[in-house]
Amino acid sequence: MTPLKSAFRTVHLWLGLASGLVIVWVCLTGCVLAFEKELEQAWHSERYFVAPASTPRLALAQVAEAVRAYKPKAKIGSFKVYADPTRTVEVSLAGAPEGGKGSAGRPGSAAAEQKATEKRAGQPAEGGPGKGPSKGGKGGKGGEGGGPRVFVNPYTGAVTGELNPRDNFFKTVEMLHRGLVAGKVGKLVMGISASMFLFILATGIVLWWPTARKAFSARLKVKWGSSWKRLNHDFHIVLGFYASVFLFVIALTGVGMSFDWVGEGINKLTHSPLKRPEAPESAAPVGAGAPAFAADAVLALARQQAPDAEFYALQLPKDPKGSIRVAVLRPGAITENATDEVYLDQYSGQVISGQTYAQRPLGQRIRGLFKPVHTGAIFGWPTKALALVMTLLGATFPVTGTIMWLNRRRKQQRKTRELAVVA
Incomplete structure (x- = not known):
């Protein structure tokens, strides 16, 4: 072995021994998160799916009334309406008070909702690189908030379930995966x-x-058919070679999500703005007590502009100056966060500003791909399955590598003893 390869072996060995347990832990928890959406919907199918009815869907005003009957003091933050007739309507609560009927626990503040929403969308949290504050409820992933979400049957108005993202099993696994339990x-x-x-x-x-x-x-x-030592060697060397490219991409995106300087560097390289623009404000209403633009009118407008969309997300303003944010996911979108966005005046319904996914700054789009690439969600279940297999293999390499090192040490010790006996 050349001196250069010997140096590489030393680096490879000691880095592997130093980080092996962490790598095994991260890979195993990553396996759980690969099919997070599918597992969550399978375990709680009654929450997400209903039997389609021949009757028309309820208006959002009626859905809102059903939510208020379920949680009388709840403040509705957003609606997410799917084109799929079997899906429930998801209603995010902007600040549901504790102790309401069916309460899942702690209320979600507007600041916490904003931060959690943007993190799920692959965007930096407020104060990080690439964004700024958002008065109009700037969010991601279809306008979901960090507070509880209530699921409503769109045909009957029955509440089918409630989810507090912070108390969710997969949220706990994600916290463990990213080390966030230790801050x-x-x-x-x-x-x-x-x-x-x-x-x-x-x-x-x-x-x-x-x-x-x-x-x-x-x-x-x-x-195959060799001794266990040879099989262990081949599992580490051969399978490691095949998995290395995929694991390199997964690790690289993991680094990107762990350090803010990665996002800052991408913004600079792509000449993207370091801060996201503030959401526009609504014009002052004419006369006191002017009625707000109804959510059903907003949904009708969104459907008119994008009749084939997979879902429509309406995020309501948090204050009298805020605007209504509408996010639309068009068919064939590269990720669930690749939405077109429009901001409407909350009183007149006039379009204030809009931006398609293709019009977003390049840096923002690149950073938004970190999580779907990391989890394998970028191209649906085939890449999720690939990510699952690769992360499972990744969890074995520190183990097989340690076994190879121990076998090599025993062999060297045995040779040393034999030479000592001969001498």
Whole structure:
């Protein structure tokens, strides 16, 4: 082995030993999150799906009344209406008070809602790179908030369930996956571990690359039927080679989500604005007590502009100056966050501003892809399945690598004892 490869082996070994347990933990929790949406909907199908009826869907005003009957003091923050006739209407509560009927617990403040919404959308939280405050309820992922969400049958008005994202099983797994249970320190540890994983993968490719052409094909196949030591070796070397490219992308996006400087650098490289613009304000109403533009009128306008959309998300203003945000997901969108957005005056319903997904700054679009690429959601279930397999393999490599190191140490110790006996 050349001195250069020997140095790479040393780096590969000690980085692997230092971060092995963390890598195993991150990969295993990542496996759970790969099919988060599908598992959540399968376990609580009654919450998300209903039998389509022959009767027309209820107006959003009627849906709102059903939610208020369920939680009398609830303040509705947004509606999410799916084109799929089997889906329930999702109603996010902007600040549901504790103790209401069916309460899931703590209220979600507007600030917490804003922060959680933008994090789910792959955007930095307020104060981070690439965004600014949002008076009109700037959000992501269809306008979902950080407070409880109530699910309503669109044909009968029956409440089918409630979800507090902070008390959700997958939210807990995500917190563990990202190290957020330990706050900034945990997030930093996970970011450093992901960075170390990048070096481990890179040095692993260098070590895998054979010096002789004849050995090339041998490193592409697992020698089934061999001894367990040989199988362990092949699982680490051969499967590691096949998985390395995919794991490198997963680790790279993990680093991007862990450190703010990555987003700042992307913004600078793409000449994107460092802060997102504030949401526009509504014009002052003519006369006191002017009625607000009804949510049903907003939905009708959105359907008229995008009749084939997969969902329509209406985020209501939080104050008398705020605007109504409408997010529309068109068919074939690259991710669920790739929505077209329009802001309406809450009194007149006039369009104040709008932006399609393609018109977003390049830096914002790149950062918005971090999470769907990281979880494999970028192209639906095929890439999710690929991400699941790759992360499962990723969890085995620290184990097989440690076994290889222990076997090598035992072999060296045995040789040393034999030489000592001969001497």
